[in-house]
Amino acid sequence: MNFKMLLIKILFLVLICVSNVFAKALPPGSGIGDVPANVLILLDKSGSMSARMTSGAGVYYPESTAFDSNGDVYTGQYSTYGIKKFTYSNSTVDTTFGTNGLYRGTGNCRSYYPRSMKVHNGYLYVNSYSMRRIFRINLSNGVCDWNKSANYSNTLDIQNNILYSLNRNGVVVRNLSTNTDITCSFSGDLQNQGTRAYGMAVDHTGNNMYLQYYRYLYRFEIQANKCPKTSYASRWKSSPFSTFSFGMKAHPTDDKILYGTSYYSHRIHKVTFNSAKTSITSNTHVGRCCTGASSTSNVRMYYPRNIDIDTANNRIAVADYYKNSLQFFDLNLGFIKEIGGSAGTRMTGAHEALKAIVTDSSLTSGVNFGFGYWSWGGSPGFRSWSGNITTGTASPCNSRACIKVRAHKGGAARINSIVSSVSPGGGTNARDWAIQAQQYYLHSSLSPIDKNLTCQNSYVLVIGDGYWGNHSSAKTIVKKLLSQHGIKTFTVAYGSGLSGSGINNFRDMAKAGGTNDVIIASTAASLKTQLKAAISQVIASKLSFTAPAITATIEKGGSLYQAQFDYVQNAEWQGTLKRTAINSSGVVDPNDKGNWSAADKLPTPDKRKIWTILTGVDYKTDYNNLKDTNWKKINDLFQLTNNEVSEYHSKTSSTARPQNTIRCANAAGVADGNEDDIKGLINFIRGEDYFDYDADCKLTEKRDNPLGDIYHSELVVVGAPSADTSFVSTNQEAYWRSINNYQDFQKQYANRKEVIYVGANDGLLHAFSAADGIEQWAFAPPFIVPSFPLMVNQNLNRPGKGGSNAIFGVDGSPVVHDMYFKSALDSSSRWHTILFIPYGRGGAGFSVLDITDPLKPLHLYSIYNDTIQHQVHVVDHNANYSSYGYIARSYALSSLSEAIGAKQNEEMSSGSQTCNSTLVNGLPQDRCFKSKTWTFPVQGISKGDLTITKDGKNYTKFSVSSNSNGDTVLTFAHDITYYGWDACAGVSGTCNTTSTDIGFTIKASSKATGVQTQPEYDYSQLGETWSSPRIFRLPTDGAKDKDIKDDRYVAVMGGGYGTQFEGVGNALFLIDLEDITLPGSIEKVIEVEDSLASDIVNSTPGTTVVVTPDTARGLNFTGALVYLNDFEGKITKFNLTNMATDNSGKKINLYDNTTLFWAGSTKSNGRYMYHSMDAAIGGATNSLWLYAGTGDYERIADRSTGVQNLLLGIKDENYPFFKDVDGVTEPTPAKDMSDLTECKNVTKDTSGANCPQSADIGWYSTLKDYKKVTAPPTVSRGVVYFPLYKPSSSVNSCSLGDALICGLDDECGTNISGQLGKNLGSKASYVCKYVGQGVLSKIVTFGGKLFANIAGQADCDAITDAKKKAECKNKTDLVQIDSAIGDVSTYRSSWRHNY
Secondary structure (H helix, E strand, C coil): CHHHHHHHHHHHHHHHHHCECCCCCCCCCCHHHHCCEEEEEEEECCHHHHCECCCCCCECCEEEEEECCCCCEEEEECCCCCEEEEECCCCEECCCCCECCEECCCHHHCCCCEEEEEEECCEEEEEECCCCEEEEEECCCCEEEEEEECCCCCCCEEECCEEEEEECCEEEEEECCCCEEECCCCCHHHHHHHCCCCEEEECCCCCEEEEEECCEEEEEEECCCCCECCCCCEEECCCCCCCCCCCEEECCCCCCEEEEEECCCCEEEEEEECCCCCCEEEEEEECECCCCCCECCECECCCEEEEEEECCCCEEEEEECCCCEEEEEECCCCEEEEEECECCEHHHHHHHHHHHHHCCHHHHCCEEEEEEEECCCCCCCCCEEECCCCCCEEECECCCCEEEEEEECCHHHHHHHHHHHCCCCCCCEHHHHHHHHHHHHCCCCCCCCCCCCCCCCEEEEEEECCCCECHHHHHHHHHHHHHHHCCEEEEEEECCCCCHHHHHHHHHHHHHCCCCCCEEECCHHHHHHHHHHHHHHHHHCCCCCCCCEEEEEEECCCEEEEEEEECCCCCCCEEEEEEEEECCCCCEECCCCCCEEHHHHCCCCCCCCEECCECCECHHHCCCCCCHHHHHHHHHHHCCCCCCCCCCCCCCCCCCCCHHHHCCCCCCCCCCCCHHHHHHHHHHHHCECCCCCCCCCCCCCECCCCCECCCCCCCEEECCCCCCCCCCCCCCHHHHHHCCCHHHHHHHCCCCCCEEEEECCCCCEEEEECCCCCEEEEECCCCCHHHHHHHCCHHHCECCECCCCCCCCCCCCCEEEEEEECCCCCCCCEEEEEEEEECHHHCCEEEEEECCCCCCCEEEEEEEEECCCCEEEEECCCCCEEEEECCCCEEEHHHCHHHHHHHHHHHCCCCCCCEECCEECCEECCCEEEEEEEEECCCCCCHHHEEEEECCEEECCEEEEECCCCCEEEEEEEEEEEECCCCCCCCCCCCCCCCCCEEEEECCCCCCCCCCCCHHHCCCCCCECCCCCEEEEECCCHHHCCCHHHCEEEEEEECEECCCCCCCCCEEEEEECCCCCCCCCEEEEEECCCECCCCCCCCECCCCEEECCCCCCCCCCCEEEEEEECCCCEEEEEEEECCCECCCCCECCCCCEEEEEECCCCCCCCCCCCCCCEEEECCCCCCEEEEEECCCHHHCCCCCCCCCEEEEEEEECCCCCCCCCCCCCCCECHHHCCCHHHEEECCCCCCCCCCCCCCCCEEEEEECCCCEECCCCEEECCEEEEEEEECCCCCCCCCCCEEEEEEEECCCCCECHHHHCCCCHHHCCCCCEEEEEEEECCCEEECCEEEEEEEEEECCCCCCCHHHHHHHHHCCCEEEEECCCCCCCCCCCCCCCCC
16 A cells, blocks of 8 residues: 555656655635646556555565564564564554565564564564574564574464574574573474474463374473473374464463464364363354455454464464455454455556545645546557546547547546556557647647647656656657647556666656656555655645635624735745734724734744643643654554655655755765654745755755745634523523533633634644744644645656645645533533634544643544545543454456455465466456456445446446345456466567456445444544534434433534535534444435536535524524535525424434535536535524535536536525425435526626515526635625635636626525725626625625735725725735625524633
């Protein structure tokens, strides 16, 4: 998996390069930043891509295993593939061991079939079978400092400071306290059986040695001189471990218990002897053959070999040889977890890396992705396309070369759906991919390049794993693409099989293509990280802008807070938070003495308090544990989601790394390897210039501005507790506060320091003093820390200057709430101030802190959903990390058991290189499997659960059944073939011997998906948490719940942004905030009904509208009515109350939901609902009105034919009751949803003539000229304000568009924007108020004025009032205009304090 992650990292690097150099997309409305780059990814599908990746997070045929004193585990891999160390707590490779996590050794210390291992007193002792040696590694420095001859030995154990090993020439006995050998007799039974022993163990007393050969188990007594007797004391002719136990270990405290594997029975046994150890009193075991994930009820093993026992934690580790994993059990053989899994092939690593790229919203918003594969032959190129742009087919297209996906907005989603169907096969011809790129980009009508867009960039990204032919011909084409058309070419040298000359060819091609140097990814982890870096570099190459304001907040104390940042190419964007005085009339005073900028007040790197959650390192000591002295534990976190830190600075040059890594070779601390880079990255987070932005190679000096950009995160100011305790109903939370002494809590913290909490994309949640802007502390959420390695981009370490990738870090908006409950740190219930921190675009997760004492915050728990590695990660208040896996949704042919078996036969030189369907013990006999019948790796799957893609097309000619083991069996109408070897190796020219291009996807609706082992943590549907939570008290028994005292605090939030993953983000999440047994557990996930009439992959990125008895008085229920809009343009209502019936007397239930409205959204009309709604109670109708707008926020400059967006006001006629109005279950047909036909069209209404009548469910206004809504609407005093963006009408769309504010009557929809001011000159015809160029943030109302930040520049010249014009020119990044006149009270949906 590290191999995948390197590929993903490389793709990230390339994408950063491709998207014009900002690493994440520029804010919409920045002109050039709005024009997406074109990236055509061309993947090598030659036969060598079937080679396994033996480095990285996978395990390659583990022979042995050993625990160290920390409970971390080592595994010795087959042949010379070395020894790996895994951190047990998070199941990741410890890259500080050996070289990037792998020890191979040299000379007499070479790992060559390491049959057994044991850790003792800080040393790892290794039995290297084919080296005929035992050697030891000093784990403190990695040095092998002792070795001894041991002729073909399988066995090694250590008890009471004595090492034992049996080999063909004798028994090795060594006193490790004195480091002296003990000479023992080797004769009789000991010699006869010891020379052939497969497994051996010594019990904890040191008095008995057990060994097994074939079907016999023997016990030898050990004498006082530590030598075993030469005659056995006991013998069992029928071993309790059956035939062949390659691994045995004794119980750590009970000398009557012995554990051992049964190699051919695929089991582990626990054997209990009588006191005399002459007979067996019990023999229990778990395990059965063969592949598939293990669970507590179904342990799968596949020829298990050696074992070890962690005596401190009472855990057993089993080296599962053919399953390529380590399995862990308690001492009663209860399954705990599994690490590793089969080391993937280069091709599957590429699949996962590409999926990680095309499902990353920070990359897809700035790039049009295309995809193809290449090998040798098959008439490569691109001449025509049949069908629509997304699902059509190129010509030519065959199994050796094809453009599968055209570069366009929908390309990323298409790549994600089809890439797993690409199987390896063929040769490696560089000219083939060069012709593909040339003919595609230069096609007269199908090229993605718009010649009218002078700012558009286009790139070729080539991934290859070996030496390619026709280098010169390809180079000539690449040069012309660059010199004549400005098309750049990235080359990615992928895998561990590249020679120096092969890498030099990649390097030469990159220079010819204008990208300076090759990108090298030896593992899949590196590929993932490097690809992300490259694409980010692409995004960042567009242009540099300064100081756009993204968010504005006005606080009652006379403070206007603005988050601002500068875009910096190839560097972290420089941010700040500014405080400016504002009076009650809304007049800003830029000269007030109390104004400040947080960036100017930031402490020096060594004085900052930055903390995270590290096992074994208490943050509460000084709130400063994110520092380089803890680099090993922090690096464990870096690797949690399979990212790795690239070597940015190095001491010496090497073909295997980019040439410029030695630019600062003489700087203090620089060394070869990545230890210095891990420490450097940590210090960069703290504020040091490790990436050498100023080009002086002083890597420990402070950067000019270490504060990252505050982009989407809205700040929250927390001072003294101020929630309401005045109640008119016992249904209110105010009543709950009053009866639980909230008043005492207020008195206790009446002088609490006022602190501003806000997330930034430096990866930190910052706590600033509201008085002076000084940072009090910064929290690095533990599941944001794994994204820090994505900042490292080797290709930005250039002559004369360094650089890094800008990422999304803590990008969500924190929410605060005072809660009375018993936390996991309490002995009884009490009041707490809780801060809930969603990660936003930083990831699919959140953290929860207790900030009751703002200077001593406490971490309660954090949650993260890793959709790439298919795991939910949890860390609790005690820094206990847990991971809960769920099945992958997509599978390549190579992941099916028959393909794995054929590949293993090739690697073990077993069977012949022929294709047939012959199975022996359920596995292929030979090195190629060809059959109509295959075994799918997930049990319990039906045909309806599967989508199969064959040769790029949907394939339905298959059936699904189960075998006697419960495995899923697929039967196809055609033979499916998988080659375990590179059948085209050595073939010059076209080679037709390729595996079938077929891929498998499990539908999101399948019951097999999601976390099965701990359903309370099934966050598998959680997307990027753009939605801010809302906290209230839930009546958990619904209509039966009449007692407010047993209600529970929950957080409700939309499922987030699911990018290209169907089923991710399309739900409402309720999170239990009081569960201390399973902290952060799910109370309920309610899937949002899908629309059959929309072709949009649905998500719910917006924040919910929550109506409670505290926010709308007079409601006769406890709990909340919740409203949520979604990508498909629907508004859904949820019943989270204790109401028993609707307003017609019909029974309703807790968690019922219904679709109120559908905007008719499709991909072609672009009516995506990215932004949240606002709400108000209408003065005339007394109904609850919901306000929403549409527009593709990520492609805000899009002027595609058919795009037409809407402004909407929809009323809930049944409020304050819940009523099912769609009457169906998901998915929902269009005919069952209320839509525009039931609303009044008020597009041209400025008089109120088209005001909706009682029969209408609302109003809508259409937007012409491709206008789009840029932020949530704001309703105030009877007027709803929409911030709009009108793309430039220039032929060259690189120019900036117009910012508009549209004001509409909240109940009639009448356009009253004329009250906002007159438009002049070329803008005179605009119906809405023109306020400048760029994109507006959400509008804030204060003192009779409207305020909005603008990414661009406010239009001050149109202001006639001299004073107001002067105010405008003082802050050109802030729009300030007088509001319109309205007449109704509004319901505020957008409170973040929840006070």
